[in-house]
Amino acid sequence: MWGSNWVALLGAVPLIGSPFVQVEAAHTLRPQNASICDAGTKQYTGTVDVGVGKSLFFWFYESRNDPKNDPLILWMTGGPGGSSLLAAFTEWGPCLLTADSSSTYYNNHSWVNNANVVFLDQPAGAGFSNTTSEAALVGGLAPGSVDFNTFLNLFFTEVFPQYASNDFHIAGESYAGHYIPYYVTYIEKLKAKNSSAAFPGIIESIMLFDAAVDSFSALDTGFYDMLCEGPEGDIFNQTYCDSMANAVPEVERQAAVCRDTYNATYCLEAQGYSGDALEKGFNELVDLGIRNPYHLYRGCIQEPLCLPADAGNLTVYFNKPGIQAALGYSDYFYSPTNNTIVVGFIEGGDDTIPANREMTYILNQTAIDVLVVNGALDIAVNLPAQKRIYDEHIPWKNQAKFRTHSYVDWFYDKHIGNFTAPVRTKGGQTKNTEGLVFVTVDDAGHMAPADQKEAVESVVKLWIQGKIGELTV
Template sequence: MKVSIAIAGLIASPALCYLRLPHRGQSAASIRRNEFTIRSSAGYLAQKPLGFEYTPIPKSQTPLTSDPFPIDDPKGIRIHPVDERACKSGSRQLTGHINVTQHKSLFFWFHESRRDPKNDPLIIWLNGGPGASSLMGGFTELGPCMIDDEGKSTVYNKHGWSNFANIIFVDQPAGVGFSAVTDDSYLPYTAQVASTDFSVFIRRLFKHVIPEFASHKIHFMGESFGGVYFPSILTKILDQQQSLSELGLPDPFPKIESLVLADALVDWATNMIGSYRTACVQRPDETGVEGQVLNKTACEVLSAAIPDCEKLGSECRLSMDGPTCQAAAMVCDSMGESFWDLARAGERNPYDMRGDCPDRDICLGYFEKRMTKYFNQPRVLELLGLPDTTVYHDINNEVNRRWSEWAYDSVLPVLNRMTQILEESDVRVLVYNGNSDWIINTAGALGWMDIVRWKGNGEFRAADLQPWEYTDDDGKKHRGGMTKQAKNGKLTFASIDKAGHMAPHDQPVALETLVQSWVEKTFGPSR
């Protein structure tokens, strides 16, 4: 039996992803830009053609899951404990695969908390893509260890989030990272299929692997395209819980305490509208960028395009129709042309405007090269219990291509899912964004948070942004960014000063403070 294994990055997350907008014809401008592919922190964030021709009907993917693995069946679960040789974590860790169907398995890497694993909360982390491995977050951002500059070993991360929480990094959908499919025909390429698989994974994980953690406070955290993944997964779980309740059956899912969206894609139109403030309004104290990113002419063109993007974005949100949203995405996407010109010239990094893009084609290539080198070492594969024929790739390009070209999920907003989470559950929601991130920007995050429908909308819109603080390793206080919230923190926003797409990497102390205080329900503006 042939097993396909690949490694991915995320979009922020993206963390390293490759977000493509599907079914687009080739315009001259788009052909020029398509010569330049940029990878993000969670995979890749590549901009697709801007023409107006598209395939009107994407391929469907049915059934939702094939040969589902029975939840109570312990077969199809492979656990492999690892030690400090694989990751200098400072706590107990294990890896494994869990079959979600007869043809698909998801890989996870679990780290116990360094502080109090029996009582600390549990974070489940996803990077984006689609098609990116969550190990990018685990080994370059927030995990207990980091891959060294040479890509040969790991170093202890003193600001890893395992300081206060147990953490699981999951490679999904199947076929991404160390997750596997028996054949590429089983690669998921819609949120519906991926969410169904993940709900099976969650139930089997807590039933057979870590049942002692099922009663802990559990936090879903997703970066970049994780802003599509986790709202889809969480609403899938909520729907299943409702169905079980109506049938009078017990709830097999653990309680989800909160959802954290990190530089996350939720609505493409508001994000591209936000690119104007991001690139055309000088805010050096927030972004760390001196001067205006785009020149006056480019900003005037960008400003003039906002009304059309707003109109089409609104039509997309009202209809939730694939072709309508695709048309909106194409128009709104054209607003980024001037910035992509700078990126292609190597002058600006879309994932962190403070930097340039010397590699031209891989603006975050130093992360990816490090990851690829480390996980392709035979000794590391052996430590993980993987076959020596396994090849680590930073992204599963076929998964990304199918999500981008065979379905509309990369252009459909998930605002309706956010409404369901805010209105029909007790789940708290935190949205944080690096102020130096252009590709998924702070203004765009605030844009969708202002229009999401829920009973706290008016309160959130009316709330003033206030500074929040953190204390560095020398005991000095700093402004971390700005924050506001509604309904006693039901929905909370926090910006991160001088941080790009991979904010935990750029500002590790600030993010450790932010996330720890969030899970402990103590986060708020400075007094």
């Protein structure tokens, strides 16, 4: 979710917990209730065996509205190696952790208001997804793609076949900007070959939230925009900003080489150069706790993810014996991040190469629509660089139209208090062409669905209902 530029923030975590007793079945399924998550709807947890020694954990919530007919959204948190329970319990799930991590409370602005939702811990080894040996850990996008395809096949045939015909959307955050394009491209290419192994369902859209699609060096160019020319332009003195400006052309050249070659060595070199030239000064402030890589105006209180003080602590909550017992685990060490997976992706080169080609394939060769949502105050996956990437570095059939369109304000109905009418409120800016919609979110950082719950919920609702054009009305 956070990219290798921030690996030092993650810290080492145990490799493998102690999974619950192994069974022969291809999947497990457990109903849950309000004692573990005050969701206001039916909910289930379970696992799907996707290979030898690999079992992926999921948490499924029925829509609060019309489960039989509402769409289904599958969510993946990034990392690589991040648990999707981070989004479920601190961002936009139907229940959120209390500040003291003792319980949960009902979230009025969860996406389950209008959709069935499954949060998936992947790749194998992330969160509650079990691995029986170090060899079973997934350290790359290729094996992750195979496991994801296997999961979908089993989930929609053996676990919840009644949802196989519902509209299906795949969403994710940060490094999911790599997961989703690679996994979806893998599936769609299998379909193009008429492979019997391909997930046969129709993917209506992908939704990318503060998602790193291009190389990290390409994203680094936005550090200059935000820290030297943006509202916080006084963070560094003019001399330092001039040195950053002088480095940008070389950073862009190396990012282009990375993008053109997909060569892991070139991409790693580009990332190293841009990190030294554009990130170093800000990183020093992050190390001191003064700044936050995920939000322009916050310090870092809860390391390593710099969550707000009131977000609750997933490690505390999900390592409680009673909670683990309800999920079917015993003496398992749960962590929202797995640094060993990060290292595996780095060593295999998949952490540094981009996903631009895969995005081009999706936009040109499939009928899958793409929604991009980005917090305006995100640093790690910053808005200035993201705008350049989608305007210039993902070639596709409607690129010229998209690039020449202007951003316009979008609005949502904000509820203030319980007894007053909602106020039509500016949520950010947007532009779109057929196939691609880009939405910026005001006053939101890397976890935009958490920072602006009601605003982002309104975007998602209109998107899955095919009414995204109403954002600007």
